[in-house]
Amino acid sequence: MTAPLVRTDELAHTYGSGLTAVVAVHGVSCVIGAETRAVVTGRAGAGKTTLLHLLAGMKKPTAGTIDWPAFEPSPPGPDLIGLVLQDGGLLRDLDVRLNVALPLVLAGRTGTAVRDAVDGALELVGLTGFAKKAPRDLTGEQIRLAILARALAPAPKLILADDPAGWLDRPAAERLLGRLVRAADGLAAGLLVATAEQAPAELFGERWAMVDGKLVRDR
Template sequence: MSAPPDNDVLWARGIVKSHHGTPALRGVSLGVRDGEVLAITGPRGSGKSTLLGCLSALLPVDEGEVWFNSSPVHTLSRAGRERLRRDRFGFVGSEPHLVPELTARENVALPLLLAGAGHKAAYSAAAEWLERLDVSECATRRPAELVQSQRQRIAVARALAPLPPVVFADDPTAPLHREAQDQVLRILASAARSHQLTLVLATHDPELARYADRTVSLVDGRLVGPIAPVLHGTAATAVNAVAGR
């Protein structure tokens, strides 16, 4: 067992994973550089969510290795994987999974409070991210009072507010219409770049991968090759402006 390259914050070698006997990943090897915005594309059922699950310590691998910052993830116990996800990773799925009893602001502040942040700092950061995601008017409302697109933006704010080293986004814009999808992806990508976070995005929509620094594709659980996306026109201008370039 050898450690990954120093500039890879995440590194996987020969990952094999099956669900109830059905292969989902078939020997996937992948490195993710520190501060990189990486998009993983592919059709539905190609293994994108499973790959994110293995990289983020949500799922144990059947075979292979997963490393985070030169530390092995694949040898961790279930409790160890839970601590890693809580302390070092942010996650946004296609469903928001907010705490129903809490307001939007409380939901976003929650991971900061659990990490030991003071009440004032946690709520100040929550307010800032709700504003950046254009849902500041929802701050005192509970999830049941909101539409799905608002709940999803709040989930994105919750993932970004603690500024974790790595944010995993599994089809995070699925509940949104096209204009909102572009806005949220711009915010995710620009936040990652401006705060030196690593963003790993899974999407079946290749149009959304244009915000990434690099794209890889999965087909039937196998990595089929990298694509180097280039931003053009208004998309490039928007991303570079928000990122301060």
């Protein structure tokens, strides 16, 4: 494996304390590199979202360690880690272009740098020609693709996608996951996808499962 993008050792996160404590993630040791194409499945509440938030540096471990050896600053910012949040919808008053551009603009990018990044991301997900559309004029699949484009626009080096195909039917979900893997290939970015559903095995080199906060490797 090339230099790890993120590395954990006995990582754990517990919400709350005492009698009401919930151990969401525990004992997770894993390494994600640029060539990683991994999917983590698990039932609702298994700890997938908490794990992704830990890997993105959004949550702090309550035990164990995590580091991002390839990145400076560490934990890395949103331009280095593309996070597709489970409930991260589009802003309904902005068209697709502005939705995808927003994180770039907030990060201080301007002008043609933003335009080129948005065009590139829309092309990656197959939404070229939809830039001027309002979210209400998109299908459910196109909305999911636009959310993906927003995460891909900064050309992140690590992509963490939390149920990116949620609520899509199986063929649409498979199309979206295929695009996501090809986008990771195009960006030479590591990829971890969390999903409650079974994902097409051929897309992912590594299949993991979350069971009661513990990471189990299928292969």
